[in-house]
Amino acid sequence: MTSATVGATISPMEINDIPRYMAHVGAAARAAAASMAKAHTAQKNAALHALAIELRQRQEALSEANQQDLDAAGHRGLSAPMVDRLRLTPKVVATIAEGCEQLAAMPDPIGEITSVKRRPSGISVGQMRVPLGVFGMIYESRPNVTIEAASLAIKSGNACILRGGSEAIHTNRALAACIQAALASAGLPLDAVHLVQTTDREAVGALITMPEHVDVIIPRGGKGLIERISAQAKVPVIKHLDGNCHVYVDANVDMALAVRVTDNAKTQKYSPCNAAESLLVHRDSAAQFLRAIGAVFAAKGVQMRCDEEALQHLQSVPDADLRAAQADDWSAEYLASIISIKVVASLDEAITHINHHGSGHTDAILTRDHDNAMRFLREVDSSSVMVNTSTRFADGFEYGLGAEIGISTDKFHARGPVGLEGLTSMKWIVLGQGEIRT
């Protein structure tokens, strides 16, 4: 461990006293945040370009560090998907380096002034976009999150404290060295991005309970982790719980489109949170549509958990893996080759079902009917609502945010994919010429 990876002002000696160490890290981040908030756009972009170069140049060192973690993962008996997420291949490095450059090319969100209006009193009132300050990121496995979080912090003028999983500590330290070098080359404070150097859980407890130093916590991981953090945190948490995403196939629909999009939403990848888990079909489309999509699912080995009416339509499909749906299937996030299927009598029934059983993540209607499309957009209370396209598009990159720090299933502050703007807030600015209140 070099002093650069520890940060500018913290000596490795202090790390064993965790409360003292975390208070030190917090205070240093808070101080760095003030510099980051007023950093010039060119300086922030220079740091992002430098980070891309560092990542490419240190490819070999990164691979070696990653191999250490992969070797340890074998000894620890980590699951195959966990090991897979841990792997930092040259291709992943190339992608995250490119991500830094894409972020550099985006407009600076900070300092944006909007909606300035003259008031009858003579003052002009508007809003200015400013950084939130310091965010804490708690995540597992995937070391690319280290670079995504750091690069979003740099561009959005925030400081961040990163707490990666112990299984990725060597990789994360090697990545942090790239970040420190990039910050230094651009003249930005090294404390703007701090990788927590201890894997002790006490550090997480400290990170989420220092409102004087940390403005928001963004956890990425399993539902259990996120619920635990939300319950204990003394600062706001941008949280992402379930993704129980629905596709609703309306009465009047382009059948070929409906089959193509439903297939994509369910089967393009099973593990992402924006994959469809539940299919609702209007009674008028059910016979024709369910036979068609049933054949696709049967061919791909997708298990269908159906209500009675859907079951009747699907029974004639050869090789279909059919089950009767149980009550808890309607709320389930399978993240697997399973889908629940229900026939509904109306758009109203579909909307009510989604608002009751859904998780407020992403839901789509497939329809030719303009009124129904507009009602679905307005009335489904989810962070992303879609017409005639796949739920799999619910993603910061696909939405044009450049990168995504997480997905929020909350309503407060940020909803859905959270990019640069989710790490900012708007303050009021008032421009006067000596007006007084009477």
Place this chain on the structure above:
Amino acid sequence: MTSATVGATISPMEINDIPRYMAHVGAAARAAAASMAKAHTAQKNAALHALAIELRQRQEALSEANQQDLDAAGHRGLSAPMVDRLRLTPKVVATIAEGCEQLAAMPDPIGEITSVKRRPSGISVGQMRVPLGVFGMIYESRPNVTIEAASLAIKSGNACILRGGSEAIHTNRALAACIQAALASAGLPLDAVHLVQTTDREAVGALITMPEHVDVIIPRGGKGLIERISAQAKVPVIKHLDGNCHVYVDANVDMALAVRVTDNAKTQKYSPCNAAESLLVHRDSAAQFLRAIGAVFAAKGVQMRCDEEALQHLQSVPDADLRAAQADDWSAEYLASIISIKVVASLDEAITHINHHGSGHTDAILTRDHDNAMRFLREVDSSSVMVNTSTRFADGFEYGLGAEIGISTDKFHARGPVGLEGLTSMKWIVLGQGEIRT
């Protein structure tokens, strides 16, 4: 008490079992919120116009109910300012009725679609403004908050649960009857606005700990109340703590403007949170400015708590009430005819002082220097930052928000005066023509 004031679905019988009563109120509000979210603009405006009419027509009943509370206040020994805030004069009723009509005249924030952009994949991605859902309001004394909260809830398509102080219960019940009549006349659900019928404190504890029914809590009252609620709440809180507002008088300044604006910021009213509590003066302006403002403050009996340098400049002012400032004066919110005064060597010192000692509420620079004005706007980390005008303008009505549900000193979600938009959030909408993700 009529059943209309209790709400549509709750019998007075249940009110004594507080956990059951509050769960019932919460569930009813959650159900009403779904109807409110899709209510037509014309319907919401009709309810607001009806509310204005009800308030004017029931003037006599309102006065009688208010007199009951005022009589009780006498027996209870409420403080004079408390009794003053409790008083619902015909003039106050006229003002709140007019406020309802002004809100009706404003554009409907709900359903606004912004920033729809085509993405390379072919999908169009934008955002739609939607209500937060259900908000809980906890407040003391001032019964006009009942109407302000109800009218903002109606216009923003939310449901709300109102918990006023026990000292205003008769007035609040009479106002709630007006609200129920207005909702009924517009065909909106009566449960959209529910006044909590019990003054038992257990009801507050229940209200702030039911995330399944309530999306956000807005407390209005003393700092102690707000801190207690924030510590115990299981849902987000839009909170307003101190208002330690600063006026900074720069080196290059229009002296007449500086005196007029500083005087207004401090003395136009002493009790509001946006009144100035601290004055910073650049050394180059100190001699001339402090003598001028010192004379104004001396004439109005404003006590000046000064650092050593300010004290020297002010000692020659006749009848000035001067004290040496103590360390805690720099963080104090006096809400009284007292101001702290400090001479600074530079804009940097002023910004650092404000960001350290301020409360993130409202701070103003008075200057002729464009660069300094822009730096102050960017670098002072407060919810309202102002140039050449009085901090007293930090107010939802003065900002053109129509009305204000409160002022937030948080950075998350809403900052500063919170109006209709602060009661909404943006969800993502995606419009496709059959695109799939590859």
